[in-house]
Amino acid sequence: MQASTSPSVRPRGSRAQAESLLTRLRLPVIGAPMFIISTPALVIAQCKAGIVGSIPALNARPKELLRDWIAEIKETLAAHDAAHPEAPAAPFAVNQIAHRTNERLDHDMRVIADAEVPIVIVSLAAPADIIGAVHGYGGLVLNDVVSARHARKCAEAGVDGLIAVCAGAGGHTGTQSPFALVPEIRQFWDGPLGLGGAIGTGRGIRAARILGADFAYIGTSFIVADEANAQEEYKDMVLAATAEDIVMSDKLTGVKANFLRPSLEAQGLTAAPSAGSQPGLKAFGEEGASAKAWRDVWSAGHGAGLVQQRAPVAALIETLRREYESAIG
Ligand SMILES: Cc1cc2nc3c(=O)[nH]c(=O)nc-3n(C[C@H](O)[C@H](O)[C@H](O)COP(=O)(O)O)c2cc1C
Structure with missing residues (x-):
């Protein structure tokens, strides 16, 4: 039987869960995790500006640094919330590469569970022990996927949300068109769904939602952010591309x-x-x-052509928010 015609999996992730996460964001965006580039400074700035910020666990080197980084993110965001109860920060996420070649996986999961990181984004299929550990403290597991078959497998494993990484994405990329993958996943998945791949404008975020996604998953646009850990030459190259x-x-x-x-x-x-x-x-x-x-x-992804300016994260997100508000479908 074709995956697209088989019955809905009974997802753990529900519409209500997506809605409750969305109400905590100023803009329906997850700042995607980027190897080397994402540091606590970038994540904190993204969360303060009202989008989910995320960091690959592997960016913290040596591995003992991960505990300090997560503590720094939590403390800074808690202080922000105390000072700005009217505009609390968005939740943050840590990215785990769930592959047997990742020798730090157990260590990093212990740190994540001890700190009760609100969202864990898993690349490759999420193993049951990761899902169990995160659910054990009430966190959410999102899994990035590049095909409907992959999405179904993750949904059946019990993740809370899926992220469709489509053609033109920065980093490890999907190859499918979002116009195919998002509706194909929506045939069996009602829970939270993100879409990544060359989204670099507020209009693009709006388009992702019209297509059926809840969130845009954006990496490339943030490489040029002041808070991003990329060399000047790298930022210039993205701007020129x-x-x-x-x-x-x-x-x-x-x-x-x-x-x-x-x-x-x-x-x-x-x-x-x-x-x-x-x-x-x-x-x-x-x-x-x-x-x-x-x-x-x-x-970088195809969205490099949309990157207009170097700026602090807050200004980049404000531009996206204005564009998103004015691009009513
Ligand atoms: C420089 C760079 C590094 C990345 N590193 C990671 C990573 O460590 N883990 C991961 O899951 N995704 C990684 N990604 C992929 C992003 O999380 C995301 O899927 C992608 O950036 C979305 O597409 P966009 O770049 O077109 O916005 C990386 C992307 C870039 C551009």
């Missing part, structure tokens, strides 16, 4: 991801299948071709 400057390759990490072409070329690399087509550049896999994804070769 258009969607044409983004190349998708699975050669750097083994999984399809989007990268800024100028950052590849700066390392003497090309994503073209035959190196001969671009003299002077080596193809991945060719002898002498090496560079570290994320650190030396920089990632």
Whole structure:
């Protein structure tokens, strides 16, 4: 039987859950977790401005730093709420890569559970013990997915929300059109649903909601934020880029991801299948071709072409909010 025609899974995530999370946000957006780039400064600024901020657990190095980072985020947001009861901060999230190659998984889960992190975003399928641990203290588990089959598997595992990562996303990207994936997931999933992939305007956030998603999941637009941990050259490259400057390759990490072409070329690399087509550049896999994804070769999604200005997070979110309010469908 086709996944799209099989009966609804009885989701743990419910419409009511999505609504209750949404009422705590100024804008229906999750600031997506970004390797290296997301630090407590970025997360705190996103939450204060009223969107969910998130951080990959793996950004805290050594691993012992994770406890301090989460404590810093919690204390700063609690102080903000005490000073601004009329505009409390949005909840924050920690991202876990649920793969056996992640040797820190158990350690990081203990820290997350001790601190009762409100939202855990799991990449790859969420194992039952992670879901159980987060539900044990009343937290929410969101799972990012790239296909309806993947979404169904996560829904059946008991996650509270799904995030459809579609074509053109920064980092590890999906390849499906949001116009296909969101309605396909909605055939069996009524719970909270995010959509990521090249959303960089308030109109885009509105479009995501009209399509059937509850939240936009936005990474690339925040690379240029003052609070983001990216080099100046990286921020400039994102500002100068258009969607044409983004190349998708699975050669750097083994999984399809989007990268800024100028950052590849700066390392003497090309994503073209035959190196001969671009003299002077080596193809991945060719002898002498090496560079570290994320650190030396920089990632961004198709939405790089929409990035207009460097600014503090609060100003970027205010622009999105104004655009979102004026783009009534
Ligand atoms: C530089 C960069 C690093 C990323 N690192 C992670 C990561 O560590 N974990 C993760 O789940 N997603 C990561 N992502 C993906 C984002 O969480 C999200 O799916 C994506 O940014 C959404 O698409 P957009 O960039 O077009 O807004 C990364 C994205 C970028 C641009």
